[in-house]
Amino acid sequence: MRQRVVWLVWSGVVSAVVLIGLGVCVGSTGFEDLLSPLLNPQMDPVQTAVAQQIVWDIRLPRTLGAWTAGALLGLAGAVAQGLFRNPLADPYLLGSASGASLGVAMALAAMGGGAGMLGSSVSDSASANLVVSVFSSSLWVRVGLTGAAFCGALLAVLLTLALSRGVGHTLRLLLAGVVVGVVLGAMTHLVLLMSPDSLQAMQAFILGSTAFVGWTSTLLMAGVWSLCVVAAWLLARVLDGLSLGDATAISLGLPVAAMRGTLVAVLALATGTAVAQTGLIAFVGLAAPHLVRSLVNTTYGNLMLLASLAGGTLLMAADILARGLIAPQELPVGVLTAVLGGGYLLWLMHRGPNRVAGANP
Amino acid sequence: MSVANHVAMQATAISANLGFVEVLHSINLSLAKGRWTSIVGPNGAGKSTLLKVLAGVLPHSGDVTLLDHAMHQLPNRVRARQLAWLGQNETSADDLSVWDVAMLGRLPHQAWLAGPSAQDQAAVEQALRSTQAWEWRDRALGQLSGGERQRVLLARALAVQAQVLLMDEPLANLDPPHQADWLDIVHALVAQGTTVVSVLHEVNMALHADAVVVMAGGRVHHHGPAGEPHTHRLVEQVFEHRIAIRQLDNQWVALPRRRMWPTKPIAPHNIEANP
Numbered sequence: 001m002r003q004r005v006v007w008l009v010w011s012g013v014v015s016a017v018v019l020i021g022l023g024v025c026v027g028s029t030g031f032e033d034l035l036s037p038l039l040n041p042q043m044d045p046v047q048t049a050v051a052q053q054i055v056w057d058i059r060l061p062r063t064l065g066a067w068t069a070g071a072l073l074g075l076a077g078a079v080a081q082g083l084f085r086n087p088l089a090d091p092y093l094l095g096s097a098s099g100a101s102l103g104v105a106m107a108l109a110a111m112g113g114g115a116g117m118l119g120s121s122v123s124d125s126a127s128a129n130l131v132v133s134v135f136s137s138s139l140w141v142r143v144g145l146t147g148a149a150f151c152g153a154l155l156a157v158l159l160t161l162a163l164s165r166g167v168g169h170t171l172r173l174l175l176a177g178v179v180v181g182v183v184l185g186a187m188t189h190l191v192l193l194m195s196p197d198s199l200q201a202m203q204a205f206i207l208g209s210t211a212f213v214g215w216t217s218t219l220l221m222a223g224v225w226s227l228c229v230v231a232a233w234l235l236a237r238v239l240d241g242l243s244l245g246d247a248t249a250i251s252l253g254l255p256v257a258a259m260r261g262t263l264v265a266v267l268a269l270a271t272g273t274a275v276a277q278t279g280l281i282a283f284v285g286l287a288a289p290h291l292v293r294s295l296v297n298t299t300y301g302n303l304m305l306l307a308s309l310a311g312g313t314l315l316m317a318a319d320i321l322a323r324g325l326i327a328p329q330e331l332p333v334g335v336l337t338a339v340l341g342g343g344y345l346l347w348l349m350h351r352g353p354n355r356v357a358g359a360n361p
Numbered sequence: 362m363s364v365a366n367h368v369a370m371q372a373t374a375i376s377a378n379l380g381f382v383e384v385l386h387s388i389n390l391s392l393a394k395g396r397w398t399s400i401v402g403p404n405g406a407g408k409s410t411l412l413k414v415l416a417g418v419l420p421h422s423g424d425v426t427l428l429d430h431a432m433h434q435l436p437n438r439v440r441a442r443q444l445a446w447l448g449q450n451e452t453s454a455d456d457l458s459v460w461d462v463a464m465l466g467r468l469p470h471q472a473w474l475a476g477p478s479a480q481d482q483a484a485v486e487q488a489l490r491s492t493q494a495w496e497w498r499d500r501a502l503g504q505l506s507g508g509e510r511q512r513v514l515l516a517r518a519l520a521v522q523a524q525v526l527l528m529d530e531p532l533a534n535l536d537p538p539h540q541a542d543w544l545d546i547v548h549a550l551v552a553q554g555t556t557v558v559s560v561l562h563e564v565n566m567a568l569h570a571d572a573v574v575v576m577a578g579g580r581v582h583h584h585g586p587a588g589e590p591h592t593h594r595l596v597e598q599v600f601e602h603r604i605a606i607r608q609l610d611n612q613w614v615a616l617p618r619r620r621m622w623p624t625k626p627i628a629p630h631n632i633e634a635n636p
Contacts, residue, residue, distance in 0.1 A: 234474070241465055243454035244517070247418040251448075252521075253441030253469045297456050297501040 004296045005306065012309030016067060019316045023063030024055045026324050034059075065213030066319035066333070067312035068221035069278045070288070072228065074311020076270040077285030078292075078304045079232055082239035083263050088174055090286035091153075091271040095180030097282075099156025100149035100268075100275035102188045105202060107148035109195040111141075137214045142277070146220060150272035156180050157264055205279040208334015210319045217277040224273040229308060231266050235259050236301035243300075281334045283341020284311050284318075290348065368429075369394040369525050369556035370415055375423035377407075377414050384410050385421070386579045394428075397547055397557040399567035399587070402576035402599055408560040409449065411576070412529050415558065416446035428524065441469035445521035447514060447528040455503025459513050462502055463489050466520030488519040491546055493539070507534035519546070526550065528559045532566060544569055564596060564604060564615035575599055588613065 025034050034051040041048040073091060080089035080096075091097045136142065164176035188206070192199050204211070238259040241249035249256050274281070288311035292303055315333070318340065322331040370392040377385040384407045392398050392415075400408045413419035417432050417440060425432040427444055435443075445466070454462055466488065467481040477485075489495040492512040502510055511534045518526060532540050544566065547557050551571070561567040568587050575583040575595045583595040593606040593613070604615040 237468060237473075240454075240457065240461070241468060243457060244462070244465060244514075245448060247413060247416070247448050248446070250418045250437075251416050251441060251444070251446040252465065253437040253439075255437065293456050297458050299457065299461050303456075 005298055005302045008292070008296060008306055009309065012306065012313055015313050016309070016316065019313060019320065020060075020063055020067070023066070023316060023320050024059040026320050027054070027059065027327075029328060031324070061215045061218045062210055062213050063316060063319065065218040065221065065277065066210045066316045068218055068225050069210065069213070069274045069281065070284050070315025071225050071308040071312035072221060072270045072274040073281065073285040073315065074288030074307040074309070075225070075228055075232060075304055076267050076274070077287075077311070078289040078300070078307035079239075079263055079267045079270070080285065081289055082242065082300050082303075083260065083267065084173060085242060085245075086173060087290070088286070089177075090283070091267070091274075092181070092280075092282045092285065093174055094177040095156040095160045095184060096153040096268060096271045097156075097275050097280055098181040098184040098188070099152040099154070099159075100272040101152070101206065101280055102156075102184045102191070103148035103150070103152025103272065104145050104205070104276055105188045105191040105198075106152075107145055108198045108202070109191050111144065137216045139216050139220070142216050142220050146224070146273050146276040149276035150269050152184075153272040153275070154265065154268035156184055157268055161264075204332065207332035208279040208281040208337065209332045210278050210315075211330060211332075213277055221273055221277055224269060225308070228266050228270045229305065231262070232304045233301055235263055235266075236299065236304060238263070239300035279332075279334060281315065282338045283344065284315050284337055287311075287341055287344050288314055290344075367394050368392065369427070370558075371424075371426040372411075372415060373424045373426075375411070375414055375421055375425070377410055377419055377421040379410065384579050385414065387423070388579075388581050390574065390581055390584065392556060392558055393572065394556050395551060395554045396571040397551050397559070397569075398572045398574060399570035400558065400560045400574045400576060401562075401564055401567045401596060402582075403601075406576040406599070407579040408576050409529050410579075412446070412527050412558065412560050413448075416444065416527050418446065418448075438469050441523075442521070443523055444525045444527065445518045445523035447518035447526075447531055449530040449533060455501060457502055458498065459489070459494055459500055459502060459505070460485065460498040462513055463494075463498075463516045463520050466517040469521065484522055485516075485520050488516040489513075491519060492516045493542065508536055508539065511535055512539065515543070515546075519550075524554070525556045526558070528557070530562065531559055532561065532563055540566065564600075564606075565613075568593075568606070568613035568615065 021035060025031055034055055037044060037048045037051040038055060076096075077090045080091060080094055081087055083089070084094075160173070160176045160180045163179065164173040192202050238249065238254050238256065241252050241254045242256065242260075246256060271285075289303060289307040291310050291314070292298075292306040296302075296306070298306070315337070318336050319333045322333040322336045325331055325336070368391050370390075372388055372390040375385055375388040375390075376383060388411060390411075400411065402408050410419065414421045415425060417425070417427075427435065427440065432440060463485045464477060464481065467477060467484060470481060471477065486495065489498055492515050494509070494512045494516050497505065497509070502513060505513065511531070515528075515531055518528065532543060535543065540563070547559070550557055559567070559570070567573060570587045572585065573583075573587045573592050573596065574581055575592070577599040582599060583592060585592040596615070597604055597606060603618050603620070605618050606613055606615050608614075
């Protein structure tokens, strides 16, 4: 079992490295070999300089950004499934992604009015007419949007939990998640309608896109991922204990209530950070832990690390596909994951009633 | 039994609600140290709720002492080392391996980030072997049958190596040979000085205990030695005389009694009060 986990970690790392190599070579014109001029600069210095600019300024941060966003969502999915003892829990189905999106929309609407504070630091060409753009590369704008998304995600999870009156009933939890998701989604659209300047930029954002992820976003996501993965790993034993039920976990001396609160915060932080940088990317959080579970039965400590690696790899692969599939046009990656993830969810439902309905007492 | 240091657990004036309904009404109970006590009674008597209160996993009014200490004052981990609880139908840990599930029983003994010690591994191996679950230690819990899962969950509770072991319907899904094995396990634990409390629907098995607590309607109606005729009479009474307790091969057995003609349901005031 341990060997299998180590083997899976290595395959996650190797596939990520291979996909990074592929990711820097796939653009709007399809595949072009940019690695050769980078590795052999003496052959053609001009081509090397161009390749360096494309890779370093655009494709590498975007590709690594896709990985970190996927890793955050995979981690959030694993935490959600353990926390709610529910194989269908994921950031999307619990409404937390919609909450994060609402947080971003409200922050944009609010900051659009307060131009003086943040306006000077914006240097974004995609929507330069905006005071603060959702695609801004300013660190403080990114941190602000992430904070707003975190608050929105936290609020949404708490709302879902309140409406479903606890975590014990699968159907009630999912219905509450759907209701919260739809209502907060509608509120997001309402906020956008009232601030039409940010509507177009937010449209791409709501569909989910890694196209505008720069180094700032990537490093921010990497930092938060490191924090979340360590926090989740420290609390993994609580999730193992909770898998035997709340009462058994309490009888084992685990501080269930306090740890559950901390894990909800980790879930909201991971979801909020990913959503604030890449918009609404569906199903990665659901698929990644399931993919790992289909390969190995392991404790939550390992599952959360592996689900992160799997989420990163899945989103990076989807991002590369989204760039190349209808080149020179680009598909928003969120659309692709929604289609692929929806199919995966259906397959999961039909695969065996025990796996999906098993948690419903 | 009245001497304090012979008492493993003492419950005083325990009341508990499920939702807005009070299901335990001012229960007083004293459980002898190093003995096996079985709790029996009809469906809805409050047996499982009482066991949860004793395990400290359900809010309640009244006081519970565990090995001469007020339970609410004990740190969680200390309590978890002294008292193990096996619930019914609680698990969803289908993805964990049998070994990992049993190892959860060692959590109260491990420092927060420390891995399992040699002692933890030995305790888990011993527990899994005693319930004949050792062979499938690498299999996922979700791949096992109901009876096999129950043996793994039993091993998880045994792995705690607590001085007090509370078990709610431990024989659920077990076939007769494994039910007999369970009796051996309990007698071995009691011989080592462990206090065992079990909620059982199988009255035949409950009558193997040292003492029997008879419950109905959220109250304790009797608490006495399992071999006493008075205890047998009260067990028959709370089950509306639909069982008859007889002796066979030096064991007490509960035989079902068919309803030959319509009978009136037993009124609560006809049940003999706790002496």
